[in-house]
Amino acid sequence: MTEDLLRELAPQVLGALVRRYGHFDTAEDAVQEALLAAATQWPEEGLPDSPRAWLITVAARRLTDLLRAEQARRRREDAVAARALPEDWRQAPADRPLTASDAASASDSDSDDTLVLLFMCCHPSLSPASQVALTLRAVGGLSTAQIARAFMVPEPTMTRRITRAKQRIKDSGVPFRLPRAAERDRRLGAVLHVLYLIFNEGYASTSGPDLHRAELTAEAIRLARMVRRLLPDDTEVAGLLALMLLTDARRPARTGPDGALIPMAEQDRGLWDAARIAEGVELVTDALPRGTPGPYQLQAAIAALHDEAPTAAETDWPQITALYELLLRIADNPMVALNHAVAVAMARGPQAGLDRLERLGGDDRVSGDHRLHAVRAHLLEMSGDHEGARASYERAAELAMSFPQRRYLRSRAARLAGPGEN
Known part of the structure; x- marks a missing residue:
C-alpha cells in the first residue's frame, strides 16, 4: 500500500520541487531521500494527513541541505541561498517536526506537475535514448538496473547516461512549464515512446518473480490519458492509449493461480476486461479514418482484432498479417518483423x-x-x-x-x- 502510494506521488513531488526551485538533478536526489524516509516512517507512525505535502516538505528541506553543500563548495552559499530558498525553511534542521504551516506551504498548489516533468525529460537537448532513460527514471520510477536491461547496456553505462541527461537539463535553463505548441509537437514522439516503454515494462517485466507490474501499466495509462486531454485531436496519442487499454484488458487471464504464464490462445477470454476493450476499440475506430495511420494506431488495430475474436481459432489472421505489413513499411523494428512472422x-x-x-x-x-x-x-x-x-x-x-x-x-x-x- 505504502509502496504504491509512493510510486504515484514520486513524480508529483519531483515536479513540485522543480517548478518551485529548479535544480532538476539535485531535486531528484532530495525526492529519493524523502521517499526513503516515508518508506521507513509511515508504516510505523501511520500516513500523514497529506502524504504529498509531507513528501514535498521533507524533500524541500533535503534540497536545502544539498544546495548548501554545493554552494559552500563554490563559495557562494549566502548569495544563492537568499535567492533560491524560502526564509522559513532556510535555517530549518532537516529532522525538525513537521508543522501545519509546512504542510500548507508545501500544498500551495494542488496541480499535478507530472505531465510538465514528462515533457521536460524529453527536452530536445537530450538524445532520444537519454530522453527515454531519464523519463523512465524520473517519471516512471524504474530503477537504473531495469532501464539498463531495457536498453541492453551495462548498469554503469546507464548510470552515466542518466547523470549526463540531468546535467544537460540543468544547464539548459529550460523553464518548468508545458512547452509551446510547436515545441510540444517536436517532443511528442519521444513522450509517446517513453510511455510505451513504461507500459511494456509493466505488462511483461524484463526480470523478477512476477510476469507483470500493474502499478507501471496503470501509471502509463494514467499519463497517456493526461496527454490525450492535452492533445485530444492527435490520432497517435489516441492510438497509444487504445493500444494500452486493449493490451491491458487481457492481463487478468495471462497468469494462472500459481502465477504461471498462459499464452493468449489458451486464455479464458471471459476474464478479459470488456470495458477496456470497448474503450480501446472506440478510440482506434475513431482515430484510424483521420489521416495516415501511425504505428500506435496500427498496433492498436491489431490488438482490437485479437480482443474482438470470440475464440483463438476465429482470430482474423489474414487481416492481422496485412496490418503488420503496413507497420513494417513505417517501422524498422525487429519485434514487428517477429510478430509478422507469427x-x-x-x-x-x-x-x-x-x-x-x-x-x-x-x-x-x-x-x-x-x-x-x-x-x-x-x-x-x-x-x-x-x-x-x-x-x-x-x-x-x-x-x-x-x-x-x-x-x-x-x-x-x-x-x-x-x-x-x-
Whole structure:
C-alpha cells in the first residue's frame, strides 16, 4: 500500500520541487531521500494527513541541505541561498517536526506537475535514448538496473547516461512549464515512446518473480490519458492509449493461480476486461479514418482484432498479417518483423513463418532475444519438429530474464521430451 502510494506521488513531488526551485538533478536526489524516509516512517507512525505535502516538505528541506553543500563548495552559499530558498525553511534542521504551516506551504498548489516533468525529460537537448532513460527514471520510477536491461547496456553505462541527461537539463535553463505548441509537437514522439516503454515494462517485466507490474501499466495509462486531454485531436496519442487499454484488458487471464504464464490462445477470454476493450476499440475506430495511420494506431488495430475474436481459432489472421505489413513499411523494428512472422504462420502455415524467421536470425538487434527463439520453437512445434522445438524452447529459457517466462518456456520444452528424458 505504502509502496504504491509512493510510486504515484514520486513524480508529483519531483515536479513540485522543480517548478518551485529548479535544480532538476539535485531535486531528484532530495525526492529519493524523502521517499526513503516515508518508506521507513509511515508504516510505523501511520500516513500523514497529506502524504504529498509531507513528501514535498521533507524533500524541500533535503534540497536545502544539498544546495548548501554545493554552494559552500563554490563559495557562494549566502548569495544563492537568499535567492533560491524560502526564509522559513532556510535555517530549518532537516529532522525538525513537521508543522501545519509546512504542510500548507508545501500544498500551495494542488496541480499535478507530472505531465510538465514528462515533457521536460524529453527536452530536445537530450538524445532520444537519454530522453527515454531519464523519463523512465524520473517519471516512471524504474530503477537504473531495469532501464539498463531495457536498453541492453551495462548498469554503469546507464548510470552515466542518466547523470549526463540531468546535467544537460540543468544547464539548459529550460523553464518548468508545458512547452509551446510547436515545441510540444517536436517532443511528442519521444513522450509517446517513453510511455510505451513504461507500459511494456509493466505488462511483461524484463526480470523478477512476477510476469507483470500493474502499478507501471496503470501509471502509463494514467499519463497517456493526461496527454490525450492535452492533445485530444492527435490520432497517435489516441492510438497509444487504445493500444494500452486493449493490451491491458487481457492481463487478468495471462497468469494462472500459481502465477504461471498462459499464452493468449489458451486464455479464458471471459476474464478479459470488456470495458477496456470497448474503450480501446472506440478510440482506434475513431482515430484510424483521420489521416495516415501511425504505428500506435496500427498496433492498436491489431490488438482490437485479437480482443474482438470470440475464440483463438476465429482470430482474423489474414487481416492481422496485412496490418503488420503496413507497420513494417513505417517501422524498422525487429519485434514487428517477429510478430509478422507469427501472423504469417497462423495465416499461411508454419513453414511460411519459419522462412521469415531465417531472415531475422542475422539481425543483431534480435538474434540474442529470447522471443526470437520462443517463436521459432512454437512454429517448429506446429510443423511437427518436436526435437527442434524443444531445443529452441530451452535456448529461449536460457535467454529470458523473467522467472515466469523461463518457467513457461521450460515447461513447453519438457512436454516435448522423449521417454525417459524428464
